[in-house]
Amino acid sequence: MVAVVAELFGREVELARIRGFLDSMRHGGDVLMVRGEPGVGKSALLAAAAGLGAAESLRVLSANGFEFEADVSYSLLNQLLLPLYTDIQRLPPALRDALTVALGFGPGPAPATLLVCNATLLLLTTAARTRPVLLVVDDVQWIDRPSAVVLGFVARRVQGAPVGVIAASRTGTESFLDRRGLAEVTVEPLSDEAAGHLVDTRFPTLTGRLRHRLLDLAQGNPLALVELPGSLTDSAHPLDVVPLSDRLQTIFAARLADLPEATRLLLLLATFEGSGDVRTLRGMTDLAHLAPADRAQLVRVDDTSGRIVFRHPLIQSAIVAMSTYAERRQAHQAIAAALPGDPERRAWHLAAASAGPDEAVAAQLEEAAQVVLRRGDALAAIASLVRAAELSDTPQDAARRLAQAAYTGAEAGVPGDATTLLADAQAMSQGPAGALLAANATALLMINGDGDVHTAHRLLAGAIETGDHGWRAADPALDEAMHTLMLLSWFAGSTEHWAVFHRNMARLVPAPPDILSVLSRTFPDPVRTGAAAQPDLDALLAALPGEQDLNRIVRTGTAVTHLDRLGEMREQCWRLVRQGREGGAPQWQLSGLMHLCREDYLAGRWDEVEELAAEGERVATDSGFPFLRWYFLLNQAVIAAGRGRFRQAYELADEITHWAVPRGLASSLANAHLPRTMAAAAEGDFEAAYRHATDISPAGVLAPYVPIATWVMFDLVEAALRTGRTTEARAHAEAMRAADVTALSPRMRLIQHGVDALVFDDEAGERIEQTLAEPGTDRWLFEASRIRLAFAGKLRRRKELLRARTHLFAARTGFATMGAEPWLARTDAELRAAGDRSAATAPPPAALTPQELEIAGLAASGLTNKQIAQRLDLSPRTVGAHLYRIFPKLGVTSRAGLRDALNEI
């Protein structure tokens, strides 16, 4: 018994009520009517009452109303009183005979109802003298009329005798039992919390979307919560209605049985149509047929939104289950015909109405898949493609569409689905495009899982080189495969892997597509081929403002990365991030975050790097892109190194290394040396800095296909000089000159001139000062400040103290802005060495970070926190927190004071 009660979730209130009822009936009779929706748990509560009663030594008599016995007189009373048969024989003769005839135990003329009522009452009160009697009657809506009359009679006369009646009936149905004056308890659907608890206990493996869907569909109905999981699938099919188990079907279908056919068909249309929009449905059918469903409380019309709302989601399932195949097809055809302006939904309904393969519909679905994919809904796109495959005329088309679905899944981070689809696609005879897409999907799955990049590269390169695509550059499957091959070549990082990529690029006819062409020159080995691609890069950037295809924005960003032009597309990068934050495609959000992290780092917006890198790490982990996580760890590590959190920097670098080694990701391994180099240099351990920098690229050599080498050129030369390796420093500077890195970007020009100034003569010193004085140079805040600090050291050693101090003051502002504490301390020390007395005590001049500066400016201009938050895409709390730091930094006591303080900076 304890077990029965223990299984009830969220019914504490009702159980307390039942306990109270049991207590009161034993001390003088009581009645309780339990009411509620089908499946809400009335029977479970009655069973609990019976169990509790039996445990307290009550005599429990139970009976159920049955739909098909409702016309059999006294059938319920027969069930209920059968255990008291012997006691009936001890009743006074008139009453005994009346009850015996009524219950069908003996022949005779039909007894007067009042005689049967009195006989039953006497029988029960007599029996209760030895042991209290509890009558438990379920499904009262189906009990026969004469039994209902007797039960009502007894219920109103149990006062004074230890007899209890507890009966359950459905809301929305009437019964012969007159409920007037009887105490009622209404059983409500389970609370969200109790429903969740029930699901977690009964189906502990059910998680995520499926669990959410179950809770959503069941709406707190415990029967649905228990029965639905058997038929629930993780489907993104937009027209799916969950099939009902027999028990659920019985409950929900019973309410539909009496509806006129026209009403039932209208509800079928409304179910498939999905939105319930009255105007749309009016075009398909006569809405007057809705009235019977409204009266039966199956639907209601929400006047404010103009929509038909089903009272319970499972009514829709019952409607579908009760329809015939022909009715369903007709409904889908009618809806498709009413949706000429909505090709996507139209395609779905046509597909649902298709009895067999239909290439025209399959093609429409395939187009619809592209549309939803551009919106970022990969799951819906996969569902469309799978259905398109089912409707395909030829196995080749089917395999190609399945492979496309698998690729979509792999790219969008749904590995489970993608793997299954891939197996299906491979089991079918494959056309060339299908094979390439399948190989592409497999390669992506491999690097996103535990596979090594060399195998993935070999597999994809093999599929590309043996494919029957005629090397047509316009072939979308080939284009996608080449992009993936480039990514794999980058990860693998070796000349051999890149040779395969370039060999295949050269085969494309008539020429590689624009972005792929630019990428192939700017991304793999920028110091050798990047500069020449500048004009093509200009064209890509010029086309960006009107660009709708987010994939092109992502790839353009990658193409401009090593030429330091991401700053020109910040707005587009934010667009990628925002669409993801608003529930869109995470892969594009991650790309936007990667681009912004890099751009922010170079421009000295280090607070923002830390925020975005944390976001990126979270999204990569949560959205099925673990292979992108390392990049965000790298950004966190680099900032930690620059800000003096050395231990964190080394630990993050080691985490990247441990992840990358088994996968053969040479580029990630090289990148992990960047934070190590930076941390060592910031600590002043130039021996270690030299070692880490030359792990990326040896001195005097610009290693091929190692773009990250451009990031440590200055570190390498500075560390070489600090450790007495003059020859190596000079060799590296010469190698940079020979490769003409100045042609890559203004930033690389700054670095070349900075290196020259350390290594070479006076002329180089004058040139770096000119470069530093050029407008825009300080945009590369960290590197410009580093160069100023190092160059000032050289000037100081030559006793040019005034000149040295000029650079040191600028460097100090730069480092303070970024919060680069160790560099700030080094700059102050250098300043003292250069004879500046103020450096010892003065706080850094208004050390606002760029974001703080921006917020302070906006607050000074009179904007509220909320307005600032909206403008900068932050939360008002974050804005408040920034101001919290800004006030003490500027020493101001009001927003008005901010303006004056800012003017003084």
Add this chain to the structure above:
Amino acid sequence: MSRWAYFLLNAFAAMADAEYTHPHARPDEPQAEPALDLGDRASVRAAFRSIVEREWGPRALEEGGR
């Protein structure tokens, strides 16, 4: 800057927030710009006192007050 001066400026930042409303505050009352020397302990204490009085009312600092 002393710890208390830092806290005081934090408090000013919170009060200057346009959305900030303490249930007892009277935001319509003009907020006097305090003449403040952050190096002077008495000045900092007086400024704290004026904030508390403005936000919670003069009774807040009275003996036995809230």
